[in-house]
Amino acid sequence: MTESQGFGDMLVWLSLVIQRRYAQICTDHDLTSAQASLLCVVKDRPLRMAELAANLGMAKNALSQLVDRTERRGLVQRESPEPDRRVITLGVTPAGKKVAEALYADVADRLPDIAADLSPDDQQHLRRIATLIATANLPGPC
Amino acid sequence: MTESQGFGDMLVWLSLVIQRRYAQICTDHDLTSAQASLLCVVKDRPLRMAELAANLGMAKNALSQLVDRTERRGLVQRESPEPDRRVITLGVTPAGKKVAEALYADVADRLPDIAADLSPDDQQHLRRIATLIATANLPGPC
DNA sequence: TGCCGAAGTTCATGCCGTGAACTAACTTCG
DNA sequence: CGAAGTTAGTTCACGGCATGAACTTCGGCA
Numbered sequence: 408m409t410e411s412q413g414f415g416d417m418l419v420w421l422s423l424v425i426q427r428r429y430a431q432i433c434t435d436h437d438l439t440s441a442q443a444s445l446l447c448v449v450k451d452r453p454l455r456m457a458e459l460a461a462n463l464g465m466a467k468n469a470l471s472q473l474v475d476r477t478e479r480r481g482l483v484q485r486e487s488p489e490p491d492r493r494v495i496t497l498g499v500t501p502a503g504k505k506v507a508e509a510l511y512a513d514v515a516d517r518l519p520d521i522a523a524d525l526s527p528d529d530q531q532h533l534r535r536i537a538t539l540i541a542t543a544n545l546p547g548p549c
Numbered sequence: 550m551t552e553s554q555g556f557g558d559m560l561v562w563l564s565l566v567i568q569r570r571y572a573q574i575c576t577d578h579d580l581t582s583a584q585a586s587l588l589c590v591v592k593d594r595p596l597r598m599a600e601l602a603a604n605l606g607m608a609k610n611a612l613s614q615l616v617d618r619t620e621r622r623g624l625v626q627r628e629s630p631e632p633d634r635r636v637i638t639l640g641v642t643p644a645g646k647k648v649a650e651a652l653y654a655d656v657a658d659r660l661p662d663i664a665a666d667l668s669p670d671d672q673q674h675l676r677r678i679a680t681l682i683a684t685a686n687l688p689g690p691c
Numbered sequence: 692t693g694c695c696g697a698a699g700t701t702c703a704t705g706c707c708g709t710g711a712a713c714t715a716a717c718t719t720c721g
Numbered sequence: 722c723g724a725a726g727t728t729a730g731t732t733c734a735c736g737g738c739a740t741g742a743a744c745t746t747c748g749g750c751a
Contacts (some may be wrong), residue, residue, distance in 0.1 A: 417676065422568050543725085
């Protein structure tokens with residue numbers, strides 16, 4: 408009954424297209440999608456593990472292991488700066504910062520390619536709508 | 550320099566939001582995202598492995614293993630209908646068909662929730678734009 | 692016949708996420 | 722003070738997933 412076909416369906420395909428391009432850009436920087444997202448979230452300021460887990464929408468144990476792998480590569484480091492000695496914050500190393508910035512720039516540069524065939528109006532629409540949905544549905548940063 | 554902040558970035562977040570909701574709906578039907586997508590692609594007509602791999606954007610070997618797991622659950626079955634005995638086509642079982650249709654309906658029903666806060670105009674924009682990008686960037690079905 | 696290429700598969704490896712059990716550190720309150 | 726409960730984070734075993742490399746089978750072509 409939903410007219411044309413599959414709004415939901417189309418959203419899934421859209422996300423697959425984005426996901427694929429993103430993964431490609433990440434591997435060009437020798438990163439996985441998960442590690443790349445992690446890096447981008449902490450690139451400007453350290454965050455606690457719990458906050459990070461919420462931001463990325465993953466369980467604490469999954470995050471812990473992701474951090475293990477990323478730390479092993481020297482891109483990120485655990486710190487324990489608070490009086491409460493249980494809390495661990497995660498920051499980037501200088502190397503990680505460089506990688507993060509290069510990746511971020513590349514994403515900004517190459518990811519919008521998927522929208523290259525759209526009219527300028529539609530590109531603006533998409534940008535606006537993506538921002539709305541992302542900020543509305545993520546416990547997120549801002 | 551790109552105004553406001555991060556078009557590329559926003560697209561990534563958008564795709565994460567969609568991906569998460571989709572994964573949730575899939576697990577509600579006891580499926581993984583990959584198996585769900587596979588099922589939806591073959592639910593109406595059988596396809597060759599090579600075509601499937603192209604449609605889903607994955608390597609042939611990855612597909613082969615995905616099919617193994619999905620076939621083991623009795624949702625899908627390999628056939629060898631052509632004179633060329635190398636080609637294998639993949640079709641759904643009756644059980645698989647039922648699951649696929651229930652899932653598809655649920656996706657159509659619940660996935661657009663993420664856009665619920667948008668104005669009706671924006672929802673139409675999003676639907677249209679998603680369709681454009683998806684069909685333009687997928688070797689896909691149509 | 693003999694050789695090349697295409698369709699699928701198999702294997703080993705590594706990343707990723709989950710559930711369950713665990714440690715260490717703080718908090719509460721008698 | 723000190724025992725009970727809570728919170729932050731980790732560890733482990735397991736399964737799904739993707740990749741690269743090697744392999745089998747089959748068709749095409751000379």
